Amino acid sequence: MPERRFSKLILMALTGAALALSACKKPDDGAPQQGATDDESVVRVKQEIAGERWSLSPKEAGKEESFQGSALLVMADASNDNDMKFEKSRLTLRCPASWGGEKNARWQASIDLPFEVAYDSAPANRGTMNVEVDDKKFDATQFSRSSFNILPEQAEAFRDAVLNGKSITFSIKTIDGKSGSSTSGLTGTDEVKQYFAENCGLQDGASTAAKTE
Numbered sequence: 001m002p003e004r005r006f007s008k009l010i011l012m013a014l015t016g017a018a019l020a021l022s023a024c025k026k027p028d029d030g031a032p033q034q035g036a037t038d039d040e041s042v043v044r045v046k047q048e049i050a051g052e053r054w055s056l057s058p059k060e061a062g063k064e065e066s067f068q069g070s071a072l073l074v075m076a077d078a079s080n081d082n083d084m085k086f087e088k089s090r091l092t093l094r095c096p097a098s099w100g101g102e103k104n105a106r107w108q109a110s111i112d113l114p115f116e117v118a119y120d121s122a123p124a125n126r127g128t129m130n131v132e133v134d135d136k137k138f139d140a141t142q143f144s145r146s147s148f149n150i151l152p153e154q155a156e157a158f159r160d161a162v163l164n165g166k167s168i169t170f171s172i173k174t175i176d177g178k179s180g181s182s183t184s185g186l187t188g189t190d191e192v193k194q195y196f197a198e199n200c201g202l203q204d205g206a207s208t209a210a211k212t213e
Contacts, residue, residue, distance in 0.1 A: 051076030051088075053188045056195045068104070069095035069199040071192045075168070075184035084172075086182035088114045091168065093159050093192070095200035109150040109158050111170055116145040118176040127174040133161035133186075140170075148172070163189045163196075 047053040051074040059067050071093045078086040094108040117127060119142065126142035131150065138158045140148040148170075150158045162168065171181035196202035 049074060049076075051184075051187070054192050056192070059199070066099060067199075068097040068099075069196065071195060073186070073188075075182075078182045078184040081180035081182060084178075084180035084182075085115060086113065086180070086184075089170075089182065089184070090114075091162070091184075093162065093196075095196065095202075103152075106152060107155040107159055108152070109155045109162075110143065111140060111148050111150075113146045113148075113172075117142075117172070117174045117178065119145040120175055125175055127172060129170055129172045131158070131168065131170045133158070133165040133168050136161045136165075142175075162186060163193055165189075 044053065048055040055072045055074075057068070057070045057072075073091045075089045075091060076087065078089045080086055090112040092110050092112065094110075096106050097104040111129065111131070120126065127148070128142070129140035129148040131138040131140055136157070138150055138154045138161070140150045143149045165186050167183060167185050169181065169183040171179065173179045193202070
């Protein structure tokens, strides 16, 4: 799986977009204004940063072959656990892609922490994460100092649980013996379902690839 190109930088990008749009000067001579569209964009970015709305990766003209749809939710209300500040952890769902090999040809899901934990490059010595969406349980393994991947064989079930769930709880255990847990609400999934249907072939809780197997 390629390194997360935008998961760790997306908040900076969203903030920059909000500031850039806010700086747009509206004409005051009575001419037709672009301001309504700009204002809507600013509101959306602010909602994404506040965890009130998912951030959906857009398609770019001329880059269709490298497009991989994804939806990211900032868990702004994630509860903290002692010195582990889980607030603003990020939940990401990624569509299958036609590039990047077999690992990219399937659904992927991850949770990124807003802080770093102990990490060992040896696959046999990684931290773990247990995740519950409502009453459904999933497992994740450490990918980097701040990112945990839902097990590949559980990714589609996890996706469906998130899209139809009300809350998510995750607990981590690090290789240096630290542990902590957090709970956050899930919101705005109807828009994500529509996005996945239009961009990733997801219909009625099953991908088109799964239906044709």
